[in-house]
Amino acid sequence: xxANSANISASSAGSKKSLKTFSDDIWKNKTAKINAELxxxxxxxxxxxxxxxxERDFKKVNSHLSAMGYNIGVRLIEDFLARTALxxxxxxxxxxxxxxxCAFKIFLNVTPQVGNWSSSKDTFxxxxxxxPLSDFVELPMDAVKELWYSNILCGxxxxxxEMVQMDCDVWFVSDVLRGDQNTEMRVKLNRIMKEExxxxxx
Amino acid sequence: xxxxxxxxxxxxxxxxxxxxxxxxxxxxxxxTLPNSSAQSVASTLAGxxxxxxxxxxxxxxxxxxxxAAYAFLFQEMVSQARNASKTVSEIELRLHRHGYHIGxxxxxxxxxxxxxxxxxxxxxFHKSGGPAATAGDAVGGxxxxxxxxxxxxxxxxxxxxDESLSSSITTMKRxxxxxxxxxxxxxxxxxxxxxxxxxxxxxKSSERENExxxxxxxxxxxxxxxxxxxxxxxxxxxIIEGVLDLASFPCTVTAHSVPEDKFDRRVVFVxxxxxxxxxxxxLRF
Amino acid sequence: xxxYFAIIGARDNPIYEAEFTSQQLNSFxxxxxxxxxxxxxxxxxxxxxxxWQVNPQSINSGSGSGGFxxxxxxxxxxxxxxxxxxxxxxxxxTGYLSYGxxxxxxxxxxxxxxxxxAQVEDWSVRSFYQEVHELFVKTLMNPFYKLNDPIxxxxxxxxxxxxxxxxxxx
Numbered sequence: 001x002x003a004n005s006a007n008i009s010a011s012s013a014g015s016k017k018s019l020k021t022f023s024d025d026i027w028k029n030k031t032a033k034i035n036a037e038l039x040x041x042x043x044x045x046x047x048x049x050x051x052x053x054x055e056r057d058f059k060k061v062n063s064h065l066s067a068m069g070y071n072i073g074v075r076l077i078e079d080f081l082a083r084t085a086l087x088x089x090x091x092x093x094x095x096x097x098x099x100x101x102c103a104f105k106i107f108l109n110v111t112p113q114v115g116n117w118s119s120s121k122d123t124f125x126x127x128x129x130x131x132p133l134s135d136f137v138e139l140p141m142d143a144v145k146e147l148w149y150s151n152i153l154c155g156x157x158x159x160x161x162e163m164v165q166m167d168c169d170v171w172f173v174s175d176v177l178r179g180d181q182n183t184e185m186r187v188k189l190n191r192i193m194k195e196e197x198x199x200x201x202x
Numbered sequence: 203x204x205x206x207x208x209x210x211x212x213x214x215x216x217x218x219x220x221x222x223x224x225x226x227x228x229x230x231x232x233x234t235l236p237n238s239s240a241q242s243v244a245s246t247l248a249g250x251x252x253x254x255x256x257x258x259x260x261x262x263x264x265x266x267x268x269x270a271a272y273a274f275l276f277q278e279m280v281s282q283a284r285n286a287s288k289t290v291s292e293i294e295l296r297l298h299r300h301g302y303h304i305g306x307x308x309x310x311x312x313x314x315x316x317x318x319x320x321x322x323x324x325x326x327f328h329k330s331g332g333p334a335a336t337a338g339d340a341v342g343g344x345x346x347x348x349x350x351x352x353x354x355x356x357x358x359x360x361x362x363x364d365e366s367l368s369s370s371i372t373t374m375k376r377x378x379x380x381x382x383x384x385x386x387x388x389x390x391x392x393x394x395x396x397x398x399x400x401x402x403x404x405x406k407s408s409e410r411e412n413e414x415x416x417x418x419x420x421x422x423x424x425x426x427x428x429x430x431x432x433x434x435x436x437x438x439x440x441i442i443e444g445v446l447d448l449a450s451f452p453c454t455v456t457a458h459s460v461p462e463d464k465f466d467r468r469v470v471f472v473x474x475x476x477x478x479x480x481x482x483x484x485l486r487f
Numbered sequence: 488x489x490x491y492f493a494i495i496g497a498r499d500n501p502i503y504e505a506e507f508t509s510q511q512l513n514s515f516x517x518x519x520x521x522x523x524x525x526x527x528x529x530x531x532x533x534x535x536x537x538x539w540q541v542n543p544q545s546i547n548s549g550s551g552s553g554g555f556x557x558x559x560x561x562x563x564x565x566x567x568x569x570x571x572x573x574x575x576x577x578x579x580x581t582g583y584l585s586y587g588x589x590x591x592x593x594x595x596x597x598x599x600x601x602x603x604x605a606q607v608e609d610w611s612v613r614s615f616y617q618e619v620h621e622l623f624v625k626t627l628m629n630p631f632y633k634l635n636d637p638i639x640x641x642x643x644x645x646x647x648x649x650x651x652x653x654x655x656x657x
Contacts, residue, residue: 227501231523232505252640258628314620373565374567374620379566448586449588482539
C-alpha cells in the first residue's frame with residue numbers, strides 16, 4: 001500500500017476535479033430523487049423505534065443500526081458500480097476519494113471531507129459537515145453519551161467495501177449531535193481479502 | 203387532567219436554577235430572571251447545537267436524496283419489521299407505526315410552512331435539485347420575474363440558522379375544520395410532499411357514510427419492494443392516519459390492492475372516520 | 488405586565504409552562520400565582536368550543552359588534568389565533584391552537600392591582616404565539632420527541648423567554 005501511494009497522490013490530485021464533475025453529472029442528470037426530509041423522517045422513526053424496542057440499551061441500538069447498514073451496503077455496491085462504471089481503485093487513497101466525492105454524492109447529495117490519514121495510510125476520516133440523517137435531531141439526555149445516531153452509515157461502508165474485497169472497520173469518533181465540534185467517521189483498512197482479485201472490479 | 207401530580211407553582215426552586223434547566227413539569231412554571239442573567243443563560247446555550255437552531259425553511263437542508271438511498275432504507279425498515287415480528291399483523295402494525303410517526307409531524311410542518319406568504323422574506327420554493335445550491339440563493343418567491351430580484355436580495359441577508367419562518371407570515375394558514383378540507387390536504391399537499399404529485403383520486407364511498415377513499419394508481423414507495431406484499435402500504439396508511447388523527451379527525455385507514463387496466467399496482471386507501479367526526483360535522487356545519 | 492403561559496396537550500396535560508416577569512414590572516402576587524393553572528384550565532372548555540367555530544375571533548371579540556364582522560370573506564381569516572377568549576377579574580386570557588390542536592394559552596395581568604382589565608395587544612400577542620408555534624414544530628420534528636410529552640429542553644425554554652421579552656414585556 002504505502003509503496004505505491006506516493007505516485008497515486010499525484011495522479012489522484014489530477015483526477016479530483018474530474019471525479020467531482022463526473023459525480024455531479026450523475027447526480028444531476030441520471031439520478032431519480034426523493035424528498036430528503038422524508039428520508040430524514042423515516043430514518044428518525046427507525047432509530048427512535050429501535051431505542052424503544054431495545055429498552056434504551058443504546059449499545060444494542062448502535063450495533064443493530066450497523067447491522068442494518070451492512071445489509072444495505074452489500075446490495076448498494078452493485079447499484080453503485082452499475083451506475084458509475086468506475087474502474088477499480090488503485091489505492092486506499094483513491095477509495096477514500098470515491099467514497100466521499102462519488103458515493104456520498106450520488107446517494108445522499110453530500111460530500112464529506114476526507115482527512116486525518118494515519119501515517120501508514122490505512123486509516124482515514126470522513127468529516128460530515130452535512131448529514132441528511134440527522135437534521136432536526138436532538139438526542140435525549142440518556143442517549144448523548146452512548147448512541148451513535150447515524151451508525152447505519154458505518155455498516156453501509158463496511159458492507160460495501162467488503163464486497164470489493166476490502167475488509168474494513170468503520171466507526172464514529174465524534175458527532176455534533178453529542179455536542180462534539182464535528183461529525184467524524186473513521187475507516188480502517190484491515191486487509192485486502194483476496195490479493196489476486198483487484199478491488200473495485202465490476 | 204394528567205395523573206401525575208403537578209405541584210403548586212409556589213414551590214419554585216432557587217431562583218438561580220431558573221431558565222438554565224428547561225421546563226420541569228413536576229416543578230411548574232419558572233420565572234424569567236432579570237434580563238441580564240437571562241441573557242447570559244441564552245448565550246451559554248447559544249454554543250450548544252440544538253434542533254431549535256435549525257431552520258424550518260425547506261431549503262435550509264439538502265432538498266433531495268437519491269431514490270435509491272431511500273429504497274435501500276425502506277427495504278431495510280421492512281425487513282427489520284419482519285424480523286422483529288411473529289405475525290403478519292405485527293409487521294403491518296410496525297410499518298403503520300413508522301408511518302404514523304411521520305404523519306403527525308407532517309401535519310404541523312406542512313401547514314406551518316404553507317402559511318408563509320409567497321414572496322415575503324426568504325423564498326422557500328423547491329429548488330430544482332441542482333448541485334450544491336445553498337440556502338442563500340433564493341429563487342424569486344412569487345415565481346414572477348420582476349419580484350424575483352427583490353426576493354433574492356432579501357433572501358441573501360442572514361443565514362439559514364436562527365431565522366424564523368414566522369417573521370414572513372402575516373396570517374397563519376387556517377386549521378382544517380371540515381372533513382373534506384382535511385382530506386383534500388392529504389390528497390394534495392401531503393401526497394405532493396411525499397411523492398411529488400397529488401393522489402389520483404379522492405372519492406366518497408357510496409355505501410358507507412363515514413368512508414372515503416384515496417386512490418394511487420402508481421404507488422411509488424412500495425414499488426421498491428420486489429415481493430407482491432401489500433403490507434408495505436401500511437406505512438402510507440400510518441402516515442394518513444397520523445395526519446388525520448392529529449388534526450382531530452380520528453379514523454382507521456386500510457390499504458387494498460385493486461389493480462385496474464394498466465395499473466397493476468393500484469392501491470385504494472380506505473379511510474373510515476370515527477362516528478364522533480360525523481356527529482361533529484353534522485352539528486357544526 | 489406579568490404573563491403566565493402554558494401549552495396544553497391533547498390529554499389536557501401541560502407540556503410547557505412559564506411565567507414571564509421582569510424586575511421593572513410586577514410579578515404575580517403569590518396568592519394569584521397559585522390560581523393561574525386553575526384559571527387557565529377553566530378556559531380550556533372555551534377553547535374546545537372555539538376550536539370548531541368557523542370564525543372564532545369575531546365571535547369572541549369583546550366588543551358587542553363582533554357578530555357583524557362575520558361576512559362571507561371572514562373565513563379567510565386565520566383560525567389559529569383565537570384572540571382574547573376569557574377574563575377573570577382583572578386578568579385577560581388569550582388562546583391559540585396549533586394545527587395538531589395543541590392549546591397555547593396565556594394569562595395576561597395588568598400592572599395595576601387588578602382594578603383595570605389587562606389590555607391585550609393582538610398584534611404582538613399573535614406574533615408571540617406564531618413564533619412559539621414554530622418552536623413547537625421544531626420540537627415535534629425531533630424523532631425522539633413523543634407528542635404530549637413535556638418539553639424539557641432548556642434551549643426551547645430560553646427561546647420562548649426571549650420571545651416573551653421581545654413581544655410581551657414592554
